[in-house]
Amino acid sequence: MAIIELNNISKRYRNADTYAVDGVSFSLEKGEILALVGESGSGKTTLLRLIAGLEHPNSGSIELGGEVIVSGRKSLPTNKRKTGMVFQDYALFPHLTIFENVAFGLKGLNKKETEQRVHETIKLTGLKEDVKKYPHQLSGGQQQRVALARALAPRPELLLMDEPFSNLDTILRDQVREEVRQIIKAMGITAILVTHDTKDAFSTADKIAVMLNGKLLQLDTPDNLYNNPNSSYVAELFGKSNNVVATVAPGGFKTPFGFVSGPKDCPLSVNRDKVNLFFRAEETDFCNAEEPHLCGMVEQCMYLGDHMQLKVCCNRCTSCIKDCKGEAMDDTQTILLKSSVQTWKPGDIVRFKLKNFKVKETDSD
Amino acid sequence: MAKKTTYWWNKWTGGAIVILLLVLTPVFTIVIKLFDKPGEHWGHIASTLLPSYFTNSFLLLLGVGIFTFLIGVSMAWLVSVYDFPGRKYFEWLLILPLAFPSYMMAYSYVGILEYTGPVQAFLRNNFDIHFKGAIVDIMNMPGAIFILSISLFPYVYVICRTSFTRQSGAMQEAAFLLGSNRMRMFTKIALPMARPAVAGGIALVGMEVLNDYGTVKYFGVDTFTSGIFRAWFSFGDINTAIYLSAILTLIVLALIWLENIQRGSRNWNAGSGSSKPALRIRPKRKSTRRLYMVLCLTVLLISFIFPLLQLFYWVSLTWRNVVDSEFGILIFRSFSLAIGSAVAIAVISIFLLYAIRLSPLKWTKHIARTASLGYAIPGAVIAVGVMIPMMGLDRKINWALSNNIGMILSGTLFILVVAYIVRFMAVGYNAIDAGFQKTGASVNEVARSLGASPLRTLWKIDLPLIRNSIAGAVLLAFVDILKELPLTLILRPFNFHTLATKAFDMATNEMIAESANASLVVVLTGVIPIIVLNNMISRKK
Numbered sequence: 001m002a003i004i005e006l007n008n009i010s011k012r013y014r015n016a017d018t019y020a021v022d023g024v025s026f027s028l029e030k031g032e033i034l035a036l037v038g039e040s041g042s043g044k045t046t047l048l049r050l051i052a053g054l055e056h057p058n059s060g061s062i063e064l065g066g067e068v069i070v071s072g073r074k075s076l077p078t079n080k081r082k083t084g085m086v087f088q089d090y091a092l093f094p095h096l097t098i099f100e101n102v103a104f105g106l107k108g109l110n111k112k113e114t115e116q117r118v119h120e121t122i123k124l125t126g127l128k129e130d131v132k133k134y135p136h137q138l139s140g141g142q143q144q145r146v147a148l149a150r151a152l153a154p155r156p157e158l159l160l161m162d163e164p165f166s167n168l169d170t171i172l173r174d175q176v177r178e179e180v181r182q183i184i185k186a187m188g189i190t191a192i193l194v195t196h197d198t199k200d201a202f203s204t205a206d207k208i209a210v211m212l213n214g215k216l217l218q219l220d221t222p223d224n225l226y227n228n229p230n231s232s233y234v235a236e237l238f239g240k241s242n243n244v245v246a247t248v249a250p251g252g253f254k255t256p257f258g259f260v261s262g263p264k265d266c267p268l269s270v271n272r273d274k275v276n277l278f279f280r281a282e283e284t285d286f287c288n289a290e291e292p293h294l295c296g297m298v299e300q301c302m303y304l305g306d307h308m309q310l311k312v313c314c315n316r317c318t319s320c321i322k323d324c325k326g327e328a329m330d331d332t333q334t335i336l337l338k339s340s341v342q343t344w345k346p347g348d349i350v351r352f353k354l355k356n357f358k359v360k361e362t363d364s365d
Numbered sequence: 366m367a368k369k370t371t372y373w374w375n376k377w378t379g380g381a382i383v384i385l386l387l388v389l390t391p392v393f394t395i396v397i398k399l400f401d402k403p404g405e406h407w408g409h410i411a412s413t414l415l416p417s418y419f420t421n422s423f424l425l426l427l428g429v430g431i432f433t434f435l436i437g438v439s440m441a442w443l444v445s446v447y448d449f450p451g452r453k454y455f456e457w458l459l460i461l462p463l464a465f466p467s468y469m470m471a472y473s474y475v476g477i478l479e480y481t482g483p484v485q486a487f488l489r490n491n492f493d494i495h496f497k498g499a500i501v502d503i504m505n506m507p508g509a510i511f512i513l514s515i516s517l518f519p520y521v522y523v524i525c526r527t528s529f530t531r532q533s534g535a536m537q538e539a540a541f542l543l544g545s546n547r548m549r550m551f552t553k554i555a556l557p558m559a560r561p562a563v564a565g566g567i568a569l570v571g572m573e574v575l576n577d578y579g580t581v582k583y584f585g586v587d588t589f590t591s592g593i594f595r596a597w598f599s600f601g602d603i604n605t606a607i608y609l610s611a612i613l614t615l616i617v618l619a620l621i622w623l624e625n626i627q628r629g630s631r632n633w634n635a636g637s638g639s640s641k642p643a644l645r646i647r648p649k650r651k652s653t654r655r656l657y658m659v660l661c662l663t664v665l666l667i668s669f670i671f672p673l674l675q676l677f678y679w680v681s682l683t684w685r686n687v688v689d690s691e692f693g694i695l696i697f698r699s700f701s702l703a704i705g706s707a708v709a710i711a712v713i714s715i716f717l718l719y720a721i722r723l724s725p726l727k728w729t730k731h732i733a734r735t736a737s738l739g740y741a742i743p744g745a746v747i748a749v750g751v752m753i754p755m756m757g758l759d760r761k762i763n764w765a766l767s768n769n770i771g772m773i774l775s776g777t778l779f780i781l782v783v784a785y786i787v788r789f790m791a792v793g794y795n796a797i798d799a800g801f802q803k804t805g806a807s808v809n810e811v812a813r814s815l816g817a818s819p820l821r822t823l824w825k826i827d828l829p830l831i832r833n834s835i836a837g838a839v840l841l842a843f844v845d846i847l848k849e850l851p852l853t854l855i856l857r858p859f860n861f862h863t864l865a866t867k868a869f870d871m872a873t874n875e876m877i878a879e880s881a882n883a884s885l886v887v888v889l890t891g892v893i894p895i896i897v898l899n900n901m902i903s904r905k906k
Contacts, residue, residue, distance in 0.1 A: 052810070053814075068369075079822075085814040104812065105815030
């Protein structure tokens with residue numbers, strides 16, 4: 001059963017020309033973790049605030065746990081929704097101790113039960129500090145855990161997290177991400193987290209929703225998003241990828257880099273003149289001149305530690321020209337390749353094969 | 366299933382709307398009454414007195430504007446750019462004139478310069494120099510400009526100093542690297558950048574000038590405010606008072622409007638606020654450093670120390686006759702009235718600001734701001750605007766009870782408290798707003814998402830976090846109310862005195878030396894918040 005369901009939610013802020021959130025619909029099953037990914041201004045935080053009841057949508061409805069909490073002008077006040085929230089700056093109550101912070105949302109429990117629940121939740125988040133301390137006495141990572149414990153203590157139906165990892169340094173971040181996922185999973189809580197970092201999304205979420213200009217572009221599993229992006233924006237967001245314009249030819253595709261033979265089981269729509277060949281920077285093998293290959297010239301190389309990123313432009317290599325029968329192609333295209341060999345320099349000729357690629361309709365369609 | 370409500374509505378919104386309507390009633394009243402026919406004395410006043418009200422008010426505004434600009438900007442520039450002996454102290458000592466109500470300043474200066482005053486006595490006894498009457502007659506327009514300028518320049522000074530010290534050091538360094546000297550840096554960079562702030566300060570000064578009654582009355586300069594008093598008290602002509610009030614309100618609104626256009630959408634802040642402050646320059650020559658110190662000292666002596674010493678001198682002569690149990694009661698009454706009103710202002714401000722905080726509608730902020738409009742409107746106008754609906758209400762009550770119990774609202778302290786709230790709302794509102802801004806919205810939002818009701822959130826989270834701002838708001842409003850004269854004069858119950866009206870009453874009844882006792886209490890009380898706030902700021906540094 002869907003624990004949360006958004007139906008065609010739109011929100012436009014006063015004095016804004018465009019919608020911050022534009023016709024977004026999705027639902028989430030109990031126990032799932034969803035990451036909302038997008039650049040700043042894409043509407044992801046607004047969406048979170050709409051679910052929390054801190055903003056009201058211009059149109060659309062929201063259901064939480066089978067109950068309509070937003071529709072038309074009617075809205076369930078924030079404090080009556082069973083959602084927990086973790087803010088980017090944690091928003092710990094500075095004048096209350098850790099214990100009082102975590103206990104703040106607990107209702108209807110006696111003193112002993114409260115204490116038990118607080119300690120249980122704090123233990124779960126792995127915080128080993130004295131609960132009588134105040135927030136300013138804690139480090140960033142510890143504050144993060146208190147914020148999480150505070151949101152989890154009342155056992156909400158839905159946990160909302162706004163950029164929960166952005167205030168942590170890189171090393172701490174990797175560790176906390178993993179732990180947060182485990183904690184949420186251990187409690188069986190449904191969670192939505194907002195992030196602009198795809199690494200956050202990949203390592204914590206079961207599902208990822210990509211937002212751009214208030215619209216939901218794609219909501220899918222991380223695997224599907226990476227391998228079957230439905231737009232070049234989504235593809236670009238999750239790693240360096242290439243889109244090469246190609247012409248359909250018998251048995252394959254002609255590209256400015258040479259001839260690519262089509263996969264045997266590929267349902268070729270030969271009636272289409274131009275297509276895009278989509279492949280990621282790491283989905284290539286370098287090879288020698290004897291095998292059938294594509295070729296180009298290194299225009300720029302960037303040293304990135306464990307690998308090198310090459311920007312490759314068309315090189316009117318005789319074999320390619322021959323294969324493509326000198327057809328007029330757009331030879332201003334460049335592609336990015338990843339290489340574990342680090343000895344490339346600009347001007348080198350690269351010969352490579354595509355390990356894997358997808359045929360897409362051209363974006364101009 | 367929990368109950369859904371209309372998203373923008375809650376009890377707080379309802380309360381805020383009611384409060385806003387009540388607070389804005391005086392303004393509405395003035396506007397509505399404008400469409401009534403003018404009072405019987407309007408024709409007379411319009412033809413004989415109105416031109417001089419216009420000229421005098423305009424000359425006062427112009428003169429005081431120019432002088433507060435010159436004194437305020439130059440002092441601010443000295444203490445924020447140069448380092449010289451005593452700079453650290455002058456920084457806050459130069460704010461002290463704000464504690465000195467201008468009408469009390471006027472009495473002091475008349476005393477300083479008169480035949481029996483200390484200056485003439487000194488010259489007479491030591492140099493045998495004699496004057497007829499006062500050394501300089503200041504009981505005229507230039508005198509009024511002088512008094513108002515020295516008591517109001519801190520408005521420009523404070524706001525300008527903040528602007529100068531916030532301008533980034535990096536930007537000033539860039540200007541020097543590009544070959545500017547200090548003077549060019551001041552005229553081309555610092556002053557233009559501070560322009561919105563300076564204009565804001567001068568607009569505040571302008572409002573205070575139009576609000577003033579004590580000084581102009583004592584010096585015999587007829588302005589709009591004195592016109593309102595004349596119509597109200599001498600002619601008993603309410604409608605004429607309203608007409609004058611309306612014109613005065615229009616002038617003030619024009620002032621605000623001018624200030625707004627000149628500011629436009631300009632926001633000349635050097636990006637992030639965390640940039641390092643400009644380095645203070647220590648002039649190489651000792652004589653230059655001395656000169657700067659002497660300049661600051663001179664301004665301080667003239668605008669605060671001399672008039673204060675005069676008060677002390679008078680008090681030493683007269684306290685035996687004045688300070689008795691009745692004087693104690695006077696202080697007690699004044700203080701309780703001011704504290705009570707200040708607390709009411711704080712409570713109402715918190716209510717309004719919290720309603721905005723809860724509201725999902727962002728524009729409520731702009732509407733709620735109108736609650737602080739009273740600060741721009743002269744006290745005499747507010748008094749008229751409060752008096753009229755209250756008298757109407759009294760008549761209704763008397764009629765409903767078919768009993769002539771008299772003025773149960775308009776003749777009591779209640780009306781005075783209401784008027785203080787309307788007039789000084791901005792003081793408390795801004796201080797508490799600053800507190801809310803500093804705390805940020807997220808702690809409040811998180812508390813509510815944890816299931817706490819808005820009231821519990823306010824009580825447990827917001828109020829404890831802004832308690833300093835609340836204390837500051839009460840303190841500032843308290844001092845302002847204590848100094849208030851024109852509004853209190855119009856609305857006080859028969860024979861009821863505050864320290865301010867007592868000082869005014871005595872001074873206008875040839876008991877100027879005796880009036881110093883009440884003045885001194887007001888001035889010294891006014892010094893307290895300046896010292897307290899200065900300590901709070903320096904501790905933060």
